[in-house]
Amino acid sequence: MDMQLEEMRQQMAILKEKLDKQEIINDQLMRKAVGTKLRKIVIERRKKLFFILAGLIYVPAVLYGLLKLDLWFIIVTILFFAVGAAYDIYYTAGINDEDLQNKRLLETKERIIRMKRMNTRWLWFSIPFVIVWIATFFWQIIYRMDDGEAHLHAQPILIGGLVGGVIGGIIGTVIYQRQQHRASELIEDIEELTK
Numbered sequence: 001m002d003m004q005l006e007e008m009r010q011q012m013a014i015l016k017e018k019l020d021k022q023e024i025i026n027d028q029l030m031r032k033a034v035g036t037k038l039r040k041i042v043i044e045r046r047k048k049l050f051f052i053l054a055g056l057i058y059v060p061a062v063l064y065g066l067l068k069l070d071l072w073f074i075i076v077t078i079l080f081f082a083v084g085a086a087y088d089i090y091y092t093a094g095i096n097d098e099d100l101q102n103k104r105l106l107e108t109k110e111r112i113i114r115m116k117r118m119n120t121r122w123l124w125f126s127i128p129f130v131i132v133w134i135a136t137f138f139w140q141i142i143y144r145m146d147d148g149e150a151h152l153h154a155q156p157i158l159i160g161g162l163v164g165g166v167i168g169g170i171i172g173t174v175i176y177q178r179q180q181h182r183a184s185e186l187i188e189d190i191e192e193l194t195k
Helices: 002-066 071-091 097-101 105-144 148-152 154-194
Strands: none
Touching: 002 071, 002 105, 002 154, 071 105, 105 154
């Protein structure tokens, strides 16, 4: 009887050791998956910031150099891109891979929740602004261009602006939804790890 009891204890100890190893492996796999998702968010953020900064240079150059639109309109456009870049940097500040490696999961989770919330708030400002901006752009193309030859080219510019606006809106929506989806997945994964 004592021998059977001792054998059962040994088997329980072996089973417990295997379960502990399995938990460690599962924890490591989850951390790796969370790290991968976090890196994707950071990479996406950098790409978005690159396009904002490229737009900060390119769009005003086209508006002023090619289309000769009013200076106040170009300054407002530059300010919009600058505010967009600053806001993006601000609401994604502190989201990095090092926090996961240092096991600061709860802090990372709070930062991701904040980023997700602020990303949505940006839409409350940017969508109305872009609608007014597009209307002003069309108004300037149709009624405000200085030289008569520019009016001959107004239709292609308006069509190009409309097509560009639709394509930009679709791309922006896809980027927004992907970023929000990745953030939600990351939050769920971190909650799973911290249980």
